[in-house]
Amino acid sequence: MATIPQGYQDLLNTNALAHVATVGAKGEPQTTPVWFGWDGQHILISQTKGRQKYRNIQREPRIALSIVDPANPYRYLEIRGKVVRIDEDPKLAFINAMAKKYMGVDTYPYHQPGDERVVLIIQPEHTTQMGA
Numbered sequence: 001m002a003t004i005p006q007g008y009q010d011l012l013n014t015n016a017l018a019h020v021a022t023v024g025a026k027g028e029p030q031t032t033p034v035w036f037g038w039d040g041q042h043i044l045i046s047q048t049k050g051r052q053k054y055r056n057i058q059r060e061p062r063i064a065l066s067i068v069d070p071a072n073p074y075r076y077l078e079i080r081g082k083v084v085r086i087d088e089d090p091k092l093a094f095i096n097a098m099a100k101k102y103m104g105v106d107t108y109p110y111h112q113p114g115d116e117r118v119v120l121i122i123q124p125e126h127t128t129q130m131g132a
Contacts, residue, residue, distance in 0.1 A: 002124040007132075008077040011067045012038035015102050018065040020045065022056035030056055035098040036065070043079060043122040046095040048115045057083050063122055075131025085121040094119045 004012065017033040024030045030052055037044040043065065047054045057063065061083040069075035089095060092108060095117055099108040111117075 002079070002081070002127050004077070004079070004124065004127060005129055008127075008129050011069055011075075011077045012043075014067075014070055016067050016070045018043070018045070018067050020053065020063060020065045022053050022063055023060040024052070024056055025059065035102050036067075037094065037098060037101070041123075042084070043081075043124065044094065045120045045122065046089065046098055047118055047120055049118060050115070054118070057086070057120060063120075065122075069131065072131055076129065078128045079122075079124045079126070081123045081125040083120050084123040087119045087121060089117040089119050092117055 018036040019031055019033050020036075021029050021031040032053060034045050047057075062080075063083055064078065064080045066076055066078045087094075092111060095108040095111070096106065099105050103109075
């Protein structure tokens with residue numbers, strides 16, 4: 001388990017997007033900017049079961065993400081790790097918390113009927129960083 005360097009932990013509490021990369025079926029990278037949460041140990045990402053990223057993680061749990069400092073684009077944190085757990089989110093508690101963090105609203109406004117939401121729990125295993 002990697003520890004997030006002290007000088008970069010602030011990025012985990014910003015409302016910057018995390019650019020998340022997973023491994024596709026043919027070994028190709030697939031990347032998407034996403035909202036994320038931090039519980040002090042794990043990165044948390046909401047996902048629907050119908051998306052490519054969810055299918056990729058089912059097959060290959062390795063994942064990488066980078067977070068660029070919103071105040072300094074030359075400062076970033078990269079985290080590599082793996083999805084160690086997938087939690088169901090039927091009441092949308094996590095995505096609603098992310099809507100509050102990123103949009104200032106209580107309820108995620110883009111939920112589609114029939115979407116099955118889950119939370120990807122990511123264990124950091126390696127970090128790189130740049131900038132001061």
